[in-house]
Amino acid sequence: MGRDDKKQGNSVARLDAGRKTPKPCTIVIFGASGDLTGRKLIPALFHLFSDGQLPEQFRVIGFARRDKTDESWRAELKAGVEEHSRPPKREAAIWEAFEKNLFYHRGDLTDAGAYQSLAERLADFEDASLRENLVFYLAISPTLFVETVDQLHAAGLLKRQNDESAPWQRLVVEKPFGQDLSSARELNEQLVKHVRERQIFRIDHYLGKETVQNIMMFRFSNALFEQLWNREAIEHVQITVSEDIGVGSRGGYFEEAGTLRDMMQNHLLQILSLVAMEPPVSLEAEAIRNEKVKLLQSIRELTLDDVARQVVRGQYFAGGSNGDTRQGYRQEERVDPESNVETYVAAQLFVDNWRWSGVPFYLRTGKNLPLRASEVRVQFRPTPNVLFARQADLQPNALTLRLQPDEGIFLRFNGKVPGNSMGIQPVRMHFGYDSEFGAYTPEAYERLLLEAMAGDATLFIRRDEVETAWQIVDGIRAGWNKTPLSNREFYAAGTWGPEAAEDLLARSGHKWHDPQPVS
Ligand code: BG6
Secondary structure (H helix, E strand, C coil), rough: CHHHHHHHHCCCCCCCCCCCCCEEEEEEECCCCCCHHHHHHCCCCCCCCCCCCCCCCCCEEEEECCCCCHHHHHHHHHHHHHHCCCCCCHHHHHHHCCCCCCEEECCCCCCCHHHHHHHHHHHHHHHHHHHHCCEEEEEECCHHHHHHHHHHHHHHCCCCCCCCCCCCEEEECCCCCCCCHHHHHHHHHHHHHCCCHHHHECCCHHHHHHHHHHHHHHHCCCHHHCCCCCCCCCCHHHHHHHECCCCHHHHHHHHHHHHHHHHHHHHHHHHHHHHEEEEEEEHHHHHHHHHHHHHHEEEECCCCCHHHHHHHEEEEEEEEEEEEEECHHHHCCCEEEEEEEECCCEEEEEEECCCCCCCCEEEECCCCCCEEEEEEEEECCCCCCHHHHHHHHCCCCCCEEEEEECCEEEEEEEEEECCCCEEEEEEEEEEEHHHHHHCCCCHHHHHHHHHHCCCCCCCCCCCHHHHHHHHHHHHHHHCCCCCCHHHHEEEECCCCCHHHHHHHHHHHCCCCCCCCCCC
């Protein structure tokens, strides 16, 4: 379909007017020895560099405790890029040109001297933009966020930006942003002591994903669907983010976090807000974020009883088939053998606004499910019970936004089975990103780093947004109130979650639609 359209001259409409471009700057990565730096940040920067998307002048300084030199850090990063980069084949000469911009700075995050020497190092850069326009990327333990920011401020490296034309410093803060509403508020208070809100870029890497960005474009550039995007036409919406692996080596972190905090508070609520928000007044960051916050604020508050009825937790036990055996959560490294921490959450939420009144939104996410897939499924209302529907149980129309992998959009409708008899069968129309646009879609971190350098906060979480999301999640935690998991909340690793999650939908006459591998 797409290829023919291109032949017929369908051209790309460019929407870059007013888009900010990345400016010359230095990115200081705190946590330079960590997994995120080697696996995501540096490969992303390298891709941007090879595609000519970075500003002409840029530097990256890795700040960490281990003893390394610029050369040894570069060699380590090169190996990481070879392993994690896609598309994997890049000219050696491009890496050589790129690595000249990478520097390692050894230091302890709690040592004021390390920030002084960082300042001296920056002062050596010949270009003023590289000395003064600074992105501080906090890829460190959240317990060190405040200390690091205080130290940066004390060393004179981080200043409140009151004047748009002045040199700028920005903070990019990785998740988790707080543990609950009160800790998130406290963290926000600490950060805004030194900088303005617009200097803070809170990461949710799902917002950098191509298909997540497409949700808004799909909704607001197609009259066909937006006309139907409301309670009149839609019966319910399902958002599934499933992972096919367990917690692996992250047991220690997971015991503190659990799936509600790790996935629901951020990624799923972000997807929900994009799917359900009202059209923003413009494409400006604040206009979009205003609508997202409004949507989160419209989610009906759950009483303790509602939590018992509308939210299901789960935890995987050992399971698997055909030689693919997976261990249970309680047997994972650094996990309490009697842990009650959830590795699965499903919830029925209602958005109490004009558009969505009475429409259930089902959200679910879990570790060790049968397959890695993220999907939004919009289930339309059935036809009236006349004509064909009177004679047979017809499947209602459904639209699926497949966010990952095999990114695409499917529309299901009914069609006549060819032949003399009257048979009706659901059929699917399928748009696939790969077949339409080719295989390479940029990694989420490429887009996010670029936007942070450009100072566009659209794809980052605003203060009121993160706090509202915590409020929703805190309500759920209060409902669980440390009670142990019930028998119907355990699921075998490699299955679609606990039985209690099936009951949750069955009570409203609905059923989960499990993502399928795309052939
Ligand atoms: C992270 C969570 O934010 O998202 C992880 O901490 C999870 O637990 C990951 O595995 C999933 O991200 P993606 O991009 O692989 O869907």
